[in-house]
Amino acid sequence: MATDLENLPGVGPATAEKLQDNGYDSFQGIAVASPAELSNTADVGESTAHDIIQAAREQADIGGFETGASVLQRRERIGKLETQVAEIDEMLGGGVETQSITEVYGEFGAGKSQITHQLSVNVQLPPEVGGLGGSAIFVDSEDTFRPERIDEMVRGLDDSLIAAAMDDREIDGDPDDEEALSELVETFLDYIHVAKAFNSNHQILLAEKAQEIASEHEDSEYPVRLLCVDSLTAHFRAEYVGRGELANRQQKLNKHLHDIDRLGNLYNAAVVVTNQVQSNPDAFFGDPTKPIGGNILGHKSTFRIYLRKSKANKRIVKLVDAPNLPDGESVMRVENEGLKPE
Numbered sequence: 001m002a003t004d005l006e007n008l009p010g011v012g013p014a015t016a017e018k019l020q021d022n023g024y025d026s027f028q029g030i031a032v033a034s035p036a037e038l039s040n041t042a043d044v045g046e047s048t049a050h051d052i053i054q055a056a057r058e059q060a061d062i063g064g065f066e067t068g069a070s071v072l073q074r075r076e077r078i079g080k081l082e083t084q085v086a087e088i089d090e091m092l093g094g095g096v097e098t099q100s101i102t103e104v105y106g107e108f109g110a111g112k113s114q115i116t117h118q119l120s121v122n123v124q125l126p127p128e129v130g131g132l133g134g135s136a137i138f139v140d141s142e143d144t145f146r147p148e149r150i151d152e153m154v155r156g157l158d159d160s161l162i163a164a165a166m167d168d169r170e171i172d173g174d175p176d177d178e179e180a181l182s183e184l185v186e187t188f189l190d191y192i193h194v195a196k197a198f199n200s201n202h203q204i205l206l207a208e209k210a211q212e213i214a215s216e217h218e219d220s221e222y223p224v225r226l227l228c229v230d231s232l233t234a235h236f237r238a239e240y241v242g243r244g245e246l247a248n249r250q251q252k253l254n255k256h257l258h259d260i261d262r263l264g265n266l267y268n269a270a271v272v273v274t275n276q277v278q279s280n281p282d283a284f285f286g287d288p289t290k291p292i293g294g295n296i297l298g299h300k301s302t303f304r305i306y307l308r309k310s311k312a313n314k315r316i317v318k319l320v321d322a323p324n325l326p327d328g329e330s331v332m333r334v335e336n337e338g339l340k341p342e
Contacts, residue, residue: 005030008055010048018042023211028266030056081123081226081270082130083115084161085341087330091319092303095130098225098270101261101300103232105275105291106307111315111334112274113144115307116228118339119272120192121153123226129164132270134225135191135217137210141203141234145194154185156337191222200235200252207259214267225269227260232273233293250296257300273301314342 004027005016022041024030030038030053038049080095089095096102096119104112120138125131138145157165162175162184169187173180193213197203207229214224233253240249264271275291289308291297298304304321313335319328331342 008052008059010044010052011042015042015044023208023215025215026266027056027060028062029211029215029262031060031062032262032266077268079127079132079225079268079270080130081119081132083118083332083339084122084130084158085330085332085339087341088317088332089130091317091325091328091330093322093325096270096272097302098132098268099265100302101257101264101271101273102303102305103273103275103291103297103301104305104307105277107277107289107309110307110309111332111339112307113142113230114149114334114339116144116230116272116274117146117149118153119226119270120228121150121157121188121338123270124165124188124191124222125157125161126164126168129161132225133168133222134269135193135222136226136228137213137224138192138194139197139203139206139210139227139229140194141197141229142231143196144230145196147189150189150192151185152336153338154188155181156335193224197235200239200256203229203235204252204256204259207256207263210260211263211266214263214269218267224263224267227263227269227271229260229271229273231276232256233275233297237276237292250294253293254296254300257297261300 005011005019006013011019019025019030019042024033024041033053035046035049035053038053039046042049079098081098082089082095104115106112116138120136122130123132123134123136127133159175166173166180166184169184171180171183175181195206195209197206210227217223236249236253240246260271260273263269275293275297277289278292280290301321302323303319306318306320308316310316313333315332315334317330317332319325333340333342
């Protein structure tokens with residue numbers, strides 16, 4: 001790949017190596033970078049960085065105008081990752097979209113992490129049964145990832161889904177075969193790349209590392225098709241306290257969102273982020289709960305989903321914002337076996 005990058009003007013072997021080391025190992029990745037960003041990464045002047053980006057855009061054939069018909073054709077590549085809860089999938093127009101950021105917010109215990117775990121399982125299912133036939137990256141900022149939960153959710157899949165996954169992975173056995181089931185669980189865990197973020201800067205770094213992992217696995221049997229960040233805002237909320245820090249926090253959060261959005265677009269992956277909430281004391285009527293992150297997160301999220309608790313293990317799933325879908329509400333249950341229909 002370094003040889004290809006050397007075809008760009010101003011990129012020699014040393015610069016190509018620096019670009020690769022920082023995750024810019026494709027024309028597409030360079031084409032969507034900013035000159036300042038590339039200048040710092042490759043240690044070149046901004047004008048040279050601008051020329052490199054322009055050349056990469058020509059090579060990657062992106063950055064210009066195209067017809068609506070071309071956009072429609074390109075959107076046919078977009079995958080839909082099913083939650084396997086029919087009511088929710090219907091509300092989402094078929095499932096969680098790739099090349100988009102889906103934000104899930106709600107108070108503690110609402111089931112946000114349950115959704116990220118379930119999608120990390122479902123993404124590995126074959127496309128013909130609602131999966132994307134790929135692997136997952138899980139950035140864990142609140143110590144929420146539990147391999148035991150993945151085990152329960154794999155075992156809790158419908159028998160037809162388990163059989164399809166076993167066929168796909170060439171595992172001999174059936175859903176009632178404990179040895180085959182244990183082997184299947186092991187393979188599901190193998191295809192979830194987990195990293196724990198210790199602070200906001202580390203979280204931003206992990207988003208960049210996630211691009212490297214996606215690039216490494218792009219041509220593999222299970223390319224990265226899902227990035228989960230659970231939670232997106234916890235560290236930013238804890239570290240940037242008070243109005244004086246708000247602008248700095250939002251600026252860093254904005255860059256972080258663009259990094260993860262770029263991964264979704266470059267590698268046709270679904271991006272799912274969870275978000276914390278706050279109570280609005282001014283609300284006299286209705287639900288006082290609102291997501292944190294402000295307008296920057298609100299504008300950058302393609303789909304916004306609000307989770308709230310109901311009786312026992314029942315959860316209300318509300319689609320708050322989507323570019324091409326009406327607002328809607330559906331119901332699911334959070335059980336030991338995973339997310340299930342009402």
